[in-house]
Amino acid sequence: MHVLKTLLAQVKEFTRDSILTPIFMLVEVAMEMVIPLLMASIIDEGVNKGDMHHIFVIGAYMILAALVGLWAGMMGGKYGARASAGFARNLRKSMFANIQTFSFENIDKYSTAGLVTRLTTDVTNLQNSYQMILRMGMRAPASLIVAMIMSLYISPRLASVYLIAVLILACVLFLIISRVTKIFDYVFKKYDDLNASVQENISGIRVVKAYVREDFEKEKFQKASGNIYKFLLKAERILACNAPVMMTTVYTCILLISWLGAKMIVTSTFTTGELMSMLTYCMNILGSLMMLSMVFVMITMSVANANRVAEVLNEKATIVNPENPVMEVPNGDIDFDHVNFAYKKDAEEFVLEDIDLHIKRGETIGVLGGTGSAKSTLVNLISRLYDVTEGKVRVGDIDVRDYDLEVIRNQVSVVLQNNVLFSGTIYENLRWGSENATDEECQKACKLACADEFIERFPDGYDTYIEQGGSNVSGGQRQRLCIARALLKQPKVLILDDSTSAVDTATDAKIRKAFREEIPGTTKLIIAQRISSVQDADRIVVMDNGRIDGIGTHEELLESNAIYRDVYESQTGGGSGDFDEKEGE
Known part of the structure; x- marks a missing residue:
């Protein structure tokens, strides 16, 4: 929660865009949910009864709903992109500004490569996650809930198929996320090693060439890169299980709804238009679940990034100005009065011990x-x-x-x-x-x-x-x-x-x-x-x-x-x- 609070404080002037994005996504969802009902009305009241006036009127409403949904989706994309890009900009700006306040003691805690990774890779992943949360994070659950309500309204019996599918997919998603979280946490730490290898090689390229150590440096880089590849591949293999399970569930639901719906139509307890609506809501529900799974995966990947970025933002400089600082140095006299110094507070030995030295100005x-x-x-x-x-x-x-x-x-x-x-x-x-x-x-x-x-x-x-x-x-x-x-x-x-x-x-x-x-x-x-x-x-x-x-x-x-x-x-x-x-x- 503390990490989340730290990150959200960087939204700042993009709060308006961050609020408008989910609102537009809700409008888009509302329009998408209305269309299946209108379609059912066209089939049942227009096509089956041959009422062309009804078809034209409801068709016009469908076009209007589609246009409003399209506009809302475009606005959601626009404000979502602006909010996420601004959020990333503020993160980088605040991190860099905070790094400038660090004392040598603070800087000693982080490697140069580690700070570069946090300012680049970690922030980019958080930007993508933030945009995904603002758009899909609002759209997917809203679409899922509304589609479920509409399905229960049309046919509680057929809607029970969706409930079972949702429970199955939720369990699978939980198992996948629980396994990949630790892998991504490990992988993003290894990016520091990769960047360190690149930085060291480039800064010391003259020495590398002078000693003809290019092959050694290549091998060292490949080892760092290969380590990341190996664990990312492992994570992706686990994540890849999500798609076949999802698609199997979708097609199974479609078959069950079609079979059960057809039987109900034959017994005159269901209409063709209602069956079409149920199939559309089926795709909405399961599509929403796929979106939710993507959101959860993205959040899972970015948890490690969030912790690393928040760590730098929350790092407090160990050397700061006093409350009422002296604003003028009167002269160049220097006095060391029995000084002891250690780089770490819990160090067993002092680096400097009992330094008693007095230097006069101009010496x-x-x-x-x-x-x-x-x-x-x-x-x-x-x-x-x-x-x-x-x-x-x-x-x-x-x-x-x-x-x-x-x-x-x-x-x-x-x-x-x-x-x-x-x-x-x-x-x-x-x-x-x-x-x-x-x-x-x-x-x-x-x-x-x-x-x-x-x-x-x-x-x-x-x-x-x-x-x-x-x-x-x-x-x-x-x-x-x-x-x-x-x-x-x-x-x-x-x-x-x-x-x-x-x-x-x-x-x-x-x-x-x-x-x-x-x-x-x-x-x-x-x-x-x-x-x-x-x-x-x-x-x-x-x-x-x-x-x-x-x-x-x-x-x-x-x-x-x-x-x-x-x-x-x-x-x-x-x-x-x-x-x-x-x-x-």
Whole structure:
């Protein structure tokens, strides 16, 4: 019921269309039910008695009823299509809007492929089901009930044949639905695996081709696709039983009605017109049952879709604005006050443990550590991409949880490890940092990030089109564009999360020099693997296993910190210079 309420709330402005559709379907049913009675009157009162006036008059009524029924059916189709398409549009819009509010913690619960499936396949199935319910869901039971009443009115004895047929078909339908429900529930979850396989292959197609793994990828896709095929085939085989049972029942009813009706006509207790009406109502009743079976099958298929869509709609962001948020970040001071953090509330161990770190505005802080030392997790807490489990993170002496989310994230600019560019020109990508940035401001930011060097070599300069994901620029160029984009925000805190790893050391040094000279008042946190990238920082934080192993200047750490000293010696003495290797020795 909760799922149904969630979905129906998305009908919104299409409520009128959703109400008009079943009304028009009822009008169509009424016209269809009148026609057999008129036909019986023509045969009994007109044909049998040779009354041509009666035939013409009743015939005109039949034509009128048919035209009204046709018009009602067309209107039902029109409003039903509009209501279902609008319902699907609202579902996608609301889901996408809700996804945009998700924190990283929310996003971690769903796979990308799973969200794409819910926005596409699941919503399409719900759209088809909604239209089926509005039209057939109203028409079929109404037609069935009215036809049964009319049949009982004409001949209760013959109408009992229909009652038996309805009970038989209802039992068969129940057995079929009970068996296929679980199958469809399983199948739609497997669509996530299929989409994941496609997404992974396309995003990594260069690696696939470089390692000549096309056959392996084909086999993996065929396995995911074959799994869906196998279970859908099983479900369809069960559903296929519905048609022969239905048709057998229909023809049996026709034979019984014809046989019993003929006997009654011979004994003069029944008329030919009434027999014709009963046969017509027979087709209406059994046709309605077939429609109902289709509606139930469609609903059965869409139950799993409904649950998956409602799950995303009902997902509440774990990070939201406070009631009276602070709307201004006073300065770039950063304080970690005995912070503990775990990605899951019930986790046995913390990812970050007892982090006590105080950074003054304008400082340049280097953050070093091996893979898995929680460097990225540490800086993600500053812009409130995650909330601390215990302790406090303050920016400008104010808890980050007290800020308006947009305000804190605009003033704490993060260049993440995954450098993502979007399809569009370089100018359009840069203006993600500031929508109203002028061309001069964009160019200045690119100069600071040393991106102007390669942009000016492009034939179209800043109007060069960037392909999706930045696939037509190199890794280093992509990193510099992302840094420029972050600088356009003019933040009080700038975080570079291993964002110069693909840049040569000379360019890296230029970027750091530009930061020192051009944005001295901005607090800068630089996560890096190369000690050369942070050795001129005001202080360097060495992370190890989610804890701070040491804090100090380059010279101080060389004297006091074993991890830092070992890595420095390996990087300057011809070794690998790998944090993980040194930690493992």
